[in-house]
Amino acid sequence: MAPRKPEVIRPPKHIRQKVGMTGGLTIEExxxxxxxxxxxxxxxxxxxxxxxxxxLRTARAAIQxxxxxxxxxxxRIFDAAHExxxxxxxxxxxxxxxxxxxxxxxxxGKTDLAADDIQLCLLHVNALLAVFRENLRxxxxxxxxxxxxxxxxxxxxHKVEDGKAR
Amino acid sequence: xxxxxxxxxxxxxVDDNPQMRDLIKSLLEVxxxxxxxxxxxxxxxxEILKNFNPDMVITDWAMPPTDGIEFVKxxxxxxxSPNPYVPVLMLTGFTERYRVEIARDAGVNEFLAKxxxxxxxxxxxxxxxxxxxxxxxxQSYVGPDRRRKQDENYKGPERRKNRxx
Numbered sequence: 001m002a003p004r005k006p007e008v009i010r011p012p013k014h015i016r017q018k019v020g021m022t023g024g025l026t027i028e029e030x031x032x033x034x035x036x037x038x039x040x041x042x043x044x045x046x047x048x049x050x051x052x053x054x055x056l057r058t059a060r061a062a063i064q065x066x067x068x069x070x071x072x073x074x075x076r077i078f079d080a081a082h083e084x085x086x087x088x089x090x091x092x093x094x095x096x097x098x099x100x101x102x103x104x105x106x107x108x109g110k111t112d113l114a115a116d117d118i119q120l121c122l123l124h125v126n127a128l129l130a131v132f133r134e135n136l137r138x139x140x141x142x143x144x145x146x147x148x149x150x151x152x153x154x155x156x157x158h159k160v161e162d163g164k165a166r
Numbered sequence: 167x168x169x170x171x172x173x174x175x176x177x178x179x180v181d182d183n184p185q186m187r188d189l190i191k192s193l194l195e196v197x198x199x200x201x202x203x204x205x206x207x208x209x210x211x212x213e214i215l216k217n218f219n220p221d222m223v224i225t226d227w228a229m230p231p232t233d234g235i236e237f238v239k240x241x242x243x244x245x246x247s248p249n250p251y252v253p254v255l256m257l258t259g260f261t262e263r264y265r266v267e268i269a270r271d272a273g274v275n276e277f278l279a280k281x282x283x284x285x286x287x288x289x290x291x292x293x294x295x296x297x298x299x300x301x302x303x304x305q306s307y308v309g310p311d312r313r314r315k316q317d318e319n320y321k322g323p324e325r326r327k328n329r330x331x
Contacts (some may be wrong), residue, residue: 024172
């Protein structure tokens with residue numbers, strides 16, 4: 001498919017050819033009907049989240065008992081946090097998404113974790129477990145604000161101390 | 167914003183998370199799309215692609231064993247691809263800027279960060295319907311034109327041969 005000679009062409013078919021320009025729902029109308037479509041998934045979302053929280057608990061225990069296997073646990077934590085950040089906001093837990101997102105960004109690209117990294121990582125894991133244990137929906141109110149601020153401050157301080165400020 | 171009638175569209179959803187696949191399918195049904203095929207990974211999606219010939223592909227990024235980026239490249243570049251021009255919307259939890267650039271350079275049309283909202287999903291679908299970009303095919307890139315806007319202040323030479331006057 002990749003030709004040697006660069007080409008700029010108009011695709012032979014466009015999706016518009018199969019789309020009626022009128023007669024469907026506007027975005028606003030569709031959004032209005034979407035809550036009903038999302039609601040049935042809330043229960044299975046919580047079940048799914050529980051499996052990711054279990055993975056976080058397992059990783060936390062493993063880090064504490066066998067710190068030499070940190071690489072494997074790093075990946076396990078990243079994968080679980082990545083799933084949590086990708087789903088929680090859709091189902092009313094944007095605070096969980098925010099905490100998981102910070103954790104993923106912190107771990108992204110790190111192959112090895114120093115003692116400070118592990119501490120920060122575990123703080124995030126504990127925060128995520130707390131969000132669901134306390135059922136902190138929405139932005140989490142005052143607790144949510146404090147939690148976000150604390151995690152951001154810790155990360156900023158850590159990066160500066162570590163000479164890794166980006 | 168127009169009320170597009172999307173009922174004739176065929177859409178393929180690729181995500182390793184069954185919940186997310188079902189949720190997207192459910193949201194597509196809200197806007198009248200009933201012809202939806204789903205796949206749990208890129209290899210399965212490739213097989214479906216050949217027979218289903220969708221009008222749009224909605225795919226996740228992180229999926230074992232072959233990720234969504236490789237899948238998009240395959241759609242765009244593989245000689246066996248049934249439709250290298252099919253619009254691709256990537257839904258992913260990866261939000262870092264460099265990741266968005268990787269997706270763009272793989273040939274993705276639109277990018278949507280999870281967690282998704284219905285509004286964002288519908289907006290991206292409308293953007294794809296309204297997308298009039300040309301298709302660029304070079305040794306290193308196959309996909310929609312990555313220049314979304316013409317720079318009216320650009321005074322350098324036109325590097326694209328069929329745009330040279």
